[in-house]
Amino acid sequence: MVEGRGWVRPFFQLWLPLAVALIFTLFPFYWMAITSLKPNSELYNPKVMPLIVHNPTMKHYIDLLTETDFLTWTYNTMLVAVISTAISLVFGIMLAYPLARMRFPGAALIAFAVAATYLVPQPLLFIPMADIINSLHLGDTLSAVILTYPTLLVPFCAWLLMGYFKTVPKDLEEAARIDGATRLQTMVKIILPLCTPGFISAGIFAFTLAQNEFLYALIFLTNSDVRTVPVGAISELVRGDVFYWGQLMAAALLGSIPVAIIYSFFVEHYVSGLTAGAVKQ
Amino acid sequence: MSASTLPVPPRTASGNRTLGRSRFREWTEKEAVFSWLMIGPPILFLCAMVGYPFLYGCYLSLMHRPVATTGEFIGLGNYIANWNDPVFWRVARNTIVYTLVTTFLKAVGGLGLALVMNQSFPMKNFVRAALLLPFIVPTVLSTIAWMWILDPTFSVLNWLLIAAGVPAPGPSWLGNPVLAMCSLIVINTWRGLPFYAITLLAGLQTISPELHEAATTDGATTWHRFRYITLPLLQPVLFIVTMFSIIFTFSDFQLVYVLTHGGPANATHLFATYAFDIAMSAGQFGLGASVALSMLPPLALIIVALAIYMRKR
Numbered sequence: 001m002v003e004g005r006g007w008v009r010p011f012f013q014l015w016l017p018l019a020v021a022l023i024f025t026l027f028p029f030y031w032m033a034i035t036s037l038k039p040n041s042e043l044y045n046p047k048v049m050p051l052i053v054h055n056p057t058m059k060h061y062i063d064l065l066t067e068t069d070f071l072t073w074t075y076n077t078m079l080v081a082v083i084s085t086a087i088s089l090v091f092g093i094m095l096a097y098p099l100a101r102m103r104f105p106g107a108a109l110i111a112f113a114v115a116a117t118y119l120v121p122q123p124l125l126f127i128p129m130a131d132i133i134n135s136l137h138l139g140d141t142l143s144a145v146i147l148t149y150p151t152l153l154v155p156f157c158a159w160l161l162m163g164y165f166k167t168v169p170k171d172l173e174e175a176a177r178i179d180g181a182t183r184l185q186t187m188v189k190i191i192l193p194l195c196t197p198g199f200i201s202a203g204i205f206a207f208t209l210a211q212n213e214f215l216y217a218l219i220f221l222t223n224s225d226v227r228t229v230p231v232g233a234i235s236e237l238v239r240g241d242v243f244y245w246g247q248l249m250a251a252a253l254l255g256s257i258p259v260a261i262i263y264s265f266f267v268e269h270y271v272s273g274l275t276a277g278a279v280k281q
Numbered sequence: 282m283s284a285s286t287l288p289v290p291p292r293t294a295s296g297n298r299t300l301g302r303s304r305f306r307e308w309t310e311k312e313a314v315f316s317w318l319m320i321g322p323p324i325l326f327l328c329a330m331v332g333y334p335f336l337y338g339c340y341l342s343l344m345h346r347p348v349a350t351t352g353e354f355i356g357l358g359n360y361i362a363n364w365n366d367p368v369f370w371r372v373a374r375n376t377i378v379y380t381l382v383t384t385f386l387k388a389v390g391g392l393g394l395a396l397v398m399n400q401s402f403p404m405k406n407f408v409r410a411a412l413l414l415p416f417i418v419p420t421v422l423s424t425i426a427w428m429w430i431l432d433p434t435f436s437v438l439n440w441l442l443i444a445a446g447v448p449a450p451g452p453s454w455l456g457n458p459v460l461a462m463c464s465l466i467v468i469n470t471w472r473g474l475p476f477y478a479i480t481l482l483a484g485l486q487t488i489s490p491e492l493h494e495a496a497t498t499d500g501a502t503t504w505h506r507f508r509y510i511t512l513p514l515l516q517p518v519l520f521i522v523t524m525f526s527i528i529f530t531f532s533d534f535q536l537v538y539v540l541t542h543g544g545p546a547n548a549t550h551l552f553a554t555y556a557f558d559i560a561m562s563a564g565q566f567g568l569g570a571s572v573a574l575s576m577l578p579p580l581a582l583i584i585v586a587l588a589i590y591m592r593k594r
Contacts, residue, residue: 028426091323098316115588121532123553127570128338151330212419230421252422
């Protein structure tokens with residue numbers, strides 16, 4: 001019995017639940033990967049055992065890259081994500097720095113407003129936003145999403161960065177000020193460099209949120225050459241009732257890879273961002 | 282590192298600065314002035330791109346405004362129409378069920394997974410990274426994979442069930458109203474659970490092991506330690522995570538739009554997808570805005586409570 005307990009306890013308390021969680025978590029990705037490699041004859045034959053690939057083929061990838069605008073969508077997604085992340089970081093810093101380190105009239109109200117804005121979900125705003133974008137004649141331009149994504153990202157970045165800015169001791173700032181630095185110099189040359197991990201966290205997070213965004217891209221972008229990957233995949237690889245499953249899976253996998261790579265390099269930053277701000281989905 | 286070694290340009294770099302300019306600088310050096318100059322541009326941006334659309338949305342919801350017309354003011358007409366619309370109430374019920382069930386599953390599952398992950402085992406960081414994948418991969422793309430897993434004809438799930446003896450063709454996961462809602466709930470849980478687990482794990486790691494050791498010495502059982510040490514100390518994190526999850530599940534759009542489009546027969550429409558259908562597909566901007574804004578009262582309560590709570594922390 002004593003020997004039995006030696007493996008029974010860790011098995012039920014650790015390995016079994018962990019294995020169940022991992023299978024549940026990773027199965028859809030496995031499914032994505034093998035579906036994208038199956039020839040159509042295998043995909044649409046219910047008699048073939050579906051859990052493995054019998055005759056792997058790259059056809060779906062080749063078709064995706066040559067017959068659709070997938071590369072354009074990828075380029076658009078990247079461009080939009082990078083620019084809106086950059087804008088959001090700059091605005092986020094400008095908001096968070098005074099809120100975290102200065103006293104000024106209205107600070108409490110602004111901090112509340114930023115927190116509230118951060119929590120306002122997008123579906124509350126998309127209808128008026130569509131009307132506004134239309135009346136600005138920005139429909140079907142990447143500017144439409146570059147302009148609107150920061151509304152989701154700025155409050156988030158500001159919130160996350162406030163936490164980082166608060167951790168830098170006030171003495172450093174005072175010392176710099178005594179040495180004659182202006183407030184701007186103190187901020188740019190003393191405090192900001194110390195908060196680089198915060199910028200990486202906020203940046204990674206904002207970037208993945210921008211890649212994940214769907215609603216605004218769906219409404220504003222109807223031309224294939226301005227679409228992002230999620231919108232392109234869902235509207236052009238599904239024609240009427242016909243689903244191009246192989247290509248859809250190839251697109252889903254390729255579309256996930258950039259985020260996954262960046263994420264794998266910065267897991268720690270991502271997790272600290274996730275846990276610091278408690279986060280928007 | 283002493284501050285004096287840092288490269289700070291001297292304050293009086295040039296002696297011939299004009300009086301006006303130094304006055305201006307003195308002014309911008311005031312804490313309040315500097316702060317407002319700094320936050321001004323982002324605040325203006327947020328007012329223009331969040332505040333204005335919000336108010337404009339409220340105004341739109343009071344209009345009868347088919348697409349490409351200027352519309353007419355009809356007061357609360359849209360809200361009254363919603364009140365008398367059985368589909369609207371169906372949508373409200375769907376949204377509430379969807380939110381409550383997924384939030385419960387994610388909270389319980391996430392807490393369980395966090396407790397499991399809080400033990401030491403090899404490749405822990407790798408496992409943690411793998412478990413977070415559903416949360417970082419763009420939702421639409423992972424939902425496409427789920428759609429194929431639940432496909433009416435070629436579902437791998439049904440293949441497994443049939444292999445296990447269930448009569449063919451197996452359940453129609455997205456065609457049956459109840460099963461379609463269950464599928465959405467499972468997939469939303471799949472996507473959201475890692476967020477709970479990893480955040481709660483970070484919360485667990487801040488609890489000092491000494492507390493548990495002391496309690497064990499005093500004869501506390503595992504359950505007692507969980508109930509009287511872990512749970513109370515985890516409560517703030519659990520609260521924030523749950524509130525977040527409620528807000529963003531209540532207003533979920535992507536998953537439903539891609540997987541079921543609200544069907545079959547409105548059985549899975551949520552406020553966001555229903556508002557989208559009315560405004561974008563049927564072109565009724567005013568009515569759509571009123572459906573979207575119907576989310577506001579319950580959300581506002583949570584948002585204000587949480588914003589106050591977060592600011593206090």
